[in-house]
Amino acid sequence: MDQIEQANSEPSGGLGIGAYIARHIREYGLLFALIAIMLFFQIVTGGTLLKPVNITNLFLQNSYIIIMALGMLLVIVGGNIDLSVGSVMGFIGAFAAVLIVSMDLPVAVAIPACLVMGMAIGAVQGYFVAYWKIPSFIVTLAGMLVFRGLSLWLLEGQSIGPFPKSFQALSTGFIADPFGVGRPNMLALAVGVAAVVLLVWLGLRARSRDARYGIEGEPLGLFVLRNAIVAVALLFVTWKLAWFRGLPNVLLSMVILTIIYVFVTERTTLGRRVYAVGGNSKAAKLSGIRTERLTFLTFVNMGLLAALAGLVFAARLNTATPKAGFAVELDVIAAVFIGGASMSGGSGKIIGAVVGAFIMGVMNNGMSILGIGIDYQQVIKGLVLLAAVFFDVYNKNKEA
Amino acid sequence: MTTLLEMRNITKTFPGVKALDDVSIAVRDGEIHAICGENGAGKSTLMKVLSGVYPAGSYEGEIVYDGAAAEFRDIRDSEDRGIIIIHQELALVPLLSIAENIYLGNERAQSGVINWQETFQQTEGLLKKVGLREAPGTLVDSLGVGKQQLVEIAKALSKNVRLLILDEPTAALSESDSQALLDLLLELKAQGVTSIIISHKLNEVKRVADSVTVIRDGATISTIDARGGDLTEDRIVRDMVGRDMAHRFPDRTRRAGEVLFELKNWNVRHPEHRDRQMIRDLSMHVRAGEVVGIAGLMGSGRTELAMSVFGRSYGRDISGEVLIHGKPADVSSVDRAIAAGLAYVTEDRKSLGLILEETIQRNTSLANLGAVAKNGVVEDFRETEVAEKYRRDLNIRTPSVFQKVMNLSGGNQQKVVLAKWLFTEPEVLILDEPTRGIDVGAKYEIYGIINELSAAGKAVIMISSEMPELLGMSDRIYVMNEGSFVGELNADEASQERIMSLIVRE
Numbered sequence: 001m002d003q004i005e006q007a008n009s010e011p012s013g014g015l016g017i018g019a020y021i022a023r024h025i026r027e028y029g030l031l032f033a034l035i036a037i038m039l040f041f042q043i044v045t046g047g048t049l050l051k052p053v054n055i056t057n058l059f060l061q062n063s064y065i066i067i068m069a070l071g072m073l074l075v076i077v078g079g080n081i082d083l084s085v086g087s088v089m090g091f092i093g094a095f096a097a098v099l100i101v102s103m104d105l106p107v108a109v110a111i112p113a114c115l116v117m118g119m120a121i122g123a124v125q126g127y128f129v130a131y132w133k134i135p136s137f138i139v140t141l142a143g144m145l146v147f148r149g150l151s152l153w154l155l156e157g158q159s160i161g162p163f164p165k166s167f168q169a170l171s172t173g174f175i176a177d178p179f180g181v182g183r184p185n186m187l188a189l190a191v192g193v194a195a196v197v198l199l200v201w202l203g204l205r206a207r208s209r210d211a212r213y214g215i216e217g218e219p220l221g222l223f224v225l226r227n228a229i230v231a232v233a234l235l236f237v238t239w240k241l242a243w244f245r246g247l248p249n250v251l252l253s254m255v256i257l258t259i260i261y262v263f264v265t266e267r268t269t270l271g272r273r274v275y276a277v278g279g280n281s282k283a284a285k286l287s288g289i290r291t292e293r294l295t296f297l298t299f300v301n302m303g304l305l306a307a308l309a310g311l312v313f314a315a316r317l318n319t320a321t322p323k324a325g326f327a328v329e330l331d332v333i334a335a336v337f338i339g340g341a342s343m344s345g346g347s348g349k350i351i352g353a354v355v356g357a358f359i360m361g362v363m364n365n366g367m368s369i370l371g372i373g374i375d376y377q378q379v380i381k382g383l384v385l386l387a388a389v390f391f392d393v394y395n396k397n398k399e400a
Numbered sequence: 401m402t403t404l405l406e407m408r409n410i411t412k413t414f415p416g417v418k419a420l421d422d423v424s425i426a427v428r429d430g431e432i433h434a435i436c437g438e439n440g441a442g443k444s445t446l447m448k449v450l451s452g453v454y455p456a457g458s459y460e461g462e463i464v465y466d467g468a469a470a471e472f473r474d475i476r477d478s479e480d481r482g483i484i485i486i487h488q489e490l491a492l493v494p495l496l497s498i499a500e501n502i503y504l505g506n507e508r509a510q511s512g513v514i515n516w517q518e519t520f521q522q523t524e525g526l527l528k529k530v531g532l533r534e535a536p537g538t539l540v541d542s543l544g545v546g547k548q549q550l551v552e553i554a555k556a557l558s559k560n561v562r563l564l565i566l567d568e569p570t571a572a573l574s575e576s577d578s579q580a581l582l583d584l585l586l587e588l589k590a591q592g593v594t595s596i597i598i599s600h601k602l603n604e605v606k607r608v609a610d611s612v613t614v615i616r617d618g619a620t621i622s623t624i625d626a627r628g629g630d631l632t633e634d635r636i637v638r639d640m641v642g643r644d645m646a647h648r649f650p651d652r653t654r655r656a657g658e659v660l661f662e663l664k665n666w667n668v669r670h671p672e673h674r675d676r677q678m679i680r681d682l683s684m685h686v687r688a689g690e691v692v693g694i695a696g697l698m699g700s701g702r703t704e705l706a707m708s709v710f711g712r713s714y715g716r717d718i719s720g721e722v723l724i725h726g727k728p729a730d731v732s733s734v735d736r737a738i739a740a741g742l743a744y745v746t747e748d749r750k751s752l753g754l755i756l757e758e759t760i761q762r763n764t765s766l767a768n769l770g771a772v773a774k775n776g777v778v779e780d781f782r783e784t785e786v787a788e789k790y791r792r793d794l795n796i797r798t799p800s801v802f803q804k805v806m807n808l809s810g811g812n813q814q815k816v817v818l819a820k821w822l823f824t825e826p827e828v829l830i831l832d833e834p835t836r837g838i839d840v841g842a843k844y845e846i847y848g849i850i851n852e853l854s855a856a857g858k859a860v861i862m863i864s865s866e867m868p869e870l871l872g873m874s875d876r877i878y879v880m881n882e883g884s885f886v887g888e889l890n891a892d893e894a895s896q897e898r899i900m901s902l903i904v905r906e
Contacts (some may be wrong), residue, residue, distance in 0.1 A: 006881045038639070084627055213784050268776050279755035286713060286744065286752055287767035287820065346757055375817035 017219045025395055026340050028226075030355050033388075035229070037359060041366030048369050049362070052244035055237060060171065060316055062361030063250040063311035064089065066354055068332045069339070070261045071298075071305035075352040076336050077265075078298045079278040080129060080136035081344030083329050084143030085306045088121055090325030091147040092310030098321030100167060107167045115307050121147070122303020123296070125288075130295035144329070161319025171315035173249040184239070185246035187323035192238025196231045203227055205327050250312055261350045274298060278345030334381065335360050339389040359384070402465075404429040404594050405563060407452075410461035412445055412454060419445045420459070421529065421618045427563070432585060432595045436602070436610035436636050437838035440680030442618040449566055451485045452478040466562075470790035482562030486552045488571060492540045499523040502555045503845070526554040530584055544698065561774075564588070564595045570604060571837045574698035574865055575900075581631055582608050600839060602633040603868070614639040615774035637840055650844065652851045654891075656875060659726070660859040661828045666720035668708040668883075676705045678715055680884040686828065686859040691850060692876030694863045695899045701729035701883040702863045703747055706830045711737040711742040724827060738767060743826035747833045749810075753817040758805035760798060761787035763805050763816050768824045795845060811842025818849060824871035829853060830861045835869060845857050847873060867896045879903060 021028050041049045048054055068085050075082045092114050098109040125143050129136045179186035203223065210217040216227070217373040241247060265271040277291045285291045314320050339356030342349025360381065367377045405427040411421040420442050427433045432634045437443050448454050450463065452712030461469045465481060473479040492501050492651075498517050508518040523536035528660040532550040540548060549569060556564055566585075578601075585595055585608055601607050605612060606626070612619045614636060621639045624631050625798075637648070662685045670676035678701050686692045698701050707714035709722060711734030722729045722740075729740040746752035754763055764787045765772050772783040787801040794815040805816055814834065822830065831850070834871060835843040850873060856858050870877055877894050879887040879902040886900035 063680055127721075209781060213781055216802075265776055267780075269773045269778055270776060272762070272778060274771060276755055276758070276762075279757050280751070282752050283746075286710070286734060286746060286767070288711070288738045290733075290735065346755065 004311055009361070012255075014358060015109050017222050020219050020222060026392065028354075029338060029391065030060055030338075030352060030359075031229070034355055034359050034362070035233075037362055037366075040348045041362060044048070045366060045369045049366055050131045050205055050240065052240040052242075054246050054365070054369075055062050055240045056248060057359060058252045058365055059248055060253070061365060063171070064194075064313045065317075065328065065331050065335060065361065066254055066357045067257060067305050067355040068302075068311065068328070069335045069357045070257055070350060071302035072332050072336045073341060073348055074265070074274055074298045075136070075302050076343075077278045077297055077332075077342045077345060077348045078246055078274050079281065079331065080295065080298070082125070082136065082140045082143075082299065082302050083333075084125065084140040084147060085302065085309075085332055086325040086328035086330075087144045087147035087151070088118065088303065088306040088325075089122075089310040089313060089328060090322070091151040091154070092118055092307040093320040094151040094154040094160070094322075096167075096311055096350060097155055097163070098164060100293075101320075107164060110167075111170075111311060115310055118294040118303040118305075118307020118310070118311035120303070122300040122306070124297040125303070126299025129299060136299075141228050148326075150362075151299075151324070155320060155322050158321055159319045159321040161317075163318055167311075168318055169249060171248075171250050171312045172318075172374055174245045175247045175249060175252060177246055184242035186242075188238045188242035191247060192235050192242075195238075196234050199230065199234075200227055226360075253312075258350065258354055265350050270294075278347075331360055331381075334385045336347045338385060340392060342392075356388075402429045403427070406464040407446070407450065408462050410446065410449055410459055410463075412459040412765060414797050419618055420449070422461075423615065423620050424461075425620065425623070427594060428610070430589060430592055430594055431610035432589055432597060432608050434605040434612045435598045435615060436600075436605060436612060436640055438640055438841055441615045441640075441839075443615055444567065444619075445484060447567065447596075447598070447616070451475055451483060451565070479559055482560055483565070484556040484559055484561045484563070485565040486567065488558060488568040490545070490548050490552055492548055492551060494541040495539060497537045497553050497685060498527070498534060498543075498554075501540050501551060501556050502526060504555075506559065520781055522555070522558070526557050529557060529705055530554045531580070541695075545572045546574065546580070546698070549573065549577075549581060550584070553588075561593060564593055565598075566595065566608075568597045568837065569597065570599065570601060574869065575865045576697060578604065597655070598839070600664065601866075602636055603640075605636065606631060606633060612636060615639060631873040637837070639841055640807065644829075647842070648782075648840075648868070650851055651852070652691075652873075654690075654875050655855075656690040656858065659685050660688040660690075660724065661686040662721075662723035662726070663868055664721040664723065666705070666709070667718065668704060668715035669717040670712065671780035672718050674716065678883050679708060680882075682720075684878060684885065686861055688857045688859055689854050690875050691860045691862060691873055692742060693870040694861065695867070695870050695877055695903075696880035696881055697903060698865065700880045700903075702880055704883075705880070706832055706861070706863060709737075710734065710830065711744055713744075714742060724802050738824050738826075741825075742830070743767075743821035743824055743828070744830045745821055745832060745834055745838065749813055749817050752898065753820075754805050757804060759802050760791070760796065760805055760808075760816055761801040761816055764790055764801070764819045764823060767820050771823070786823060787819075790822065794819055794822075794849060797899065809838075809842075811838035811845070812869050814838055814842070814846065815821035815849075818846070822853075826858065828859045828861070830863070832863045833865060834862065835866070867899065870894075870899075871896065 011100065031394060038049065065211050068089070068333045095117060096110055096114050099105045099113060125139050128134045128139045140357060175187060177185050207217055207223065272282065273289050274294055276289060277294050310325065312322055335357035336348065336353045338359055339348065339352030341352065363381060363384065364377065367380065402424050407423065408427050410420050410423045411418065423442065423446060435443050449459050452474045455473045471483065485826055489816045491503065496504070502523055504517055508515045508522065514824065520536045525535065527534065527765065530550045530553050532547055534543065534547065540551060543551065569581055573581060582604055585597070589595065597609070609626050612624045616639065624635065664683050666682045667677065667680055668679035670678050682705065694702050705713050708718055709731060710723060712718055712732060713734060722731050724741055729738055731737040731742060752754060755766070761783055765783050769778065770777055772786055790796065791798065791801055796812050796815045796819070798812065805813055808816065835846055850860055850862070853889030862870065862873060871894055875891050877889045877899065879889065879899050881903050889898060
């Protein structure tokens, strides 16, 4: 430890851009990886990847993974894992189909019922993990089997559909353009511009506050460059969307959910305590934090989001199938780890998980366009996951 | 007497930092050589150079061992030559038996098949040598720290040790276990084993060491020959901190006020073995502005008492009454105990006190996050202000409060734990081994903080295994044994002998 203590007693501040990037290599590496993967597939697919219709598809196809990655991040940060989310997602899709199609219940009743069901499932699993201290791996492995079986039973091995239009709108609907221009969709463009302005404003505000409190922030050049890349990407995507059918409903819900979860994890006492529990649950408990309750809540939250993902997925396929959600938990968990969360809990970011999910999504989509077989796709995704985590561990070792 | 080991002009540089600057040390064959120095002085780095953790070529200078230049490439290399290092954090596998641990990586085996009979027989011999009366098949998990330390030494002996290096061997041991360990070192010396012992406990150094090398800021300050008789604790302290410390404890004026904290007929049972009564009908009180010490051997129930009071964090079937300012206080969960004005600085700061991967700022606010938040939203600028305030007040040495606490030295980590609890504005502070494993300078600072707290009218309860500290700091001392108090001494009548005799008499 001696050398670490001394290395850290060096005066900080006045760091160059290179040194700053080196210290935050994980965050920047992730962003560059996403850009590199997108450029790669844009080129090898001959420009298909970034066509307006495909960008729209990218969001629609990956929405359920992103939605669940938000919850999974909290579960993993809290020091647990949830293997059941794919099965729960499939089960809720089946449940919705039975309620809406078979029992003819109104959509406005069925959706809340499904979300409550999801929370109840999360609560049961969370109860065993939090209050009985059964490892989450085992509890949710059991849940994975149980809910896979229950969705088969609900659907009696058949697919149920189609859903009414109002339910499909959850996923495949587009937000009406109040400007009524048609193409390009003015609302999409306006939202893109507004988002860029908002992001830059928030960034500048945080910078000025950091400066006021003497917090060492990102060098100015890097701040400008990073924001420029994000702004160009945002404007590019909204421009493309504007030339197809505008903003998909599901994109809006994803963005809103992401903002909520970023806020909860980074700014609220609740979020901070989840990190504390994952970082050192004994110390957290002896600091007056109700660790069991927090663990329980992360699972309830996960159940809610898995239910939402199940609804979105069923709405997009317009049918509930017994295979829905099969092995999806692996994509979700991979997205969170690619996004930089630590297996032992206590660290990881929402934005990381979302970018991780996009990396998985772009690879899925790009490889499908290229007609690469599902066999090779699995191999490549596995290797990317390993590479991302190796990169993490490698950097950590270099630091120490 | 010949020289067994000589390290000459060792310089070890890390990017931007010189951890060792021209350090030389000579160890004679068959002696016990102590290395003293504050945390961060470079002791551990020096031992890592010696044992090959930092391989030859990664440092400057030379090592002469047993009459020949030594260039160790890794730990195996140095172990082959009989240099064995026992680290402060013991490296035993808890769920393996003593015998399995001793021969781990060095199995008594023929073509990969372990000869258990030989393993157990040889283990028995080794255990006899170190004076540990346990069966070789006992799981290490079921042994106390003191016994585990002995297993480590037995393991070293199994490798035909010539030079045994012990890093803070008694830091986690009780008084009697420490004594036994030191006796063992002297016995090994008689059998021709040379030892290097790194220690903060100067009375122990004085007791066993033949010579002492003091290291400060990566350089050798002095080498003192203890056999000449010019070794005094003050001399070592002076060399370690570079200043004369006339007083090891800051002066405190005693002004006890009203009774602030009271415990009545407290009973606690073991969480798993219900028939074991851990705390037996115990009562105590602490006045405002008073520092009350709790003395006792390891296992006497001191930590169990503190944890059971602090939100029932230990034990079951807890009965009894806690009064604060004469009124019954609800301490049935940790958050309620904190709200009632209690704070508990844990014995083990790394695993129970801190979130090592988090920043100083976030550790400081952890137990009172609500105070820097509005409607559940943390206002991080206020949080920074709080952390900065405690950094100044407690003199936490760090470039910034955004530093992860894992990068701090033990003394500074302990100050962060104190900061966390001071921020909850407690009335009653229970400090469990508040200065364990931290250096002399930082200890002095912590004592100063304790005095300030009592001057501000808080009630302080201090649990400590270091008798001089208890005697130097407490206004009153409860002596604990087997779950109850066996005596109560005022500062002016307390002495190490009286405390020990109270414990032994029971």
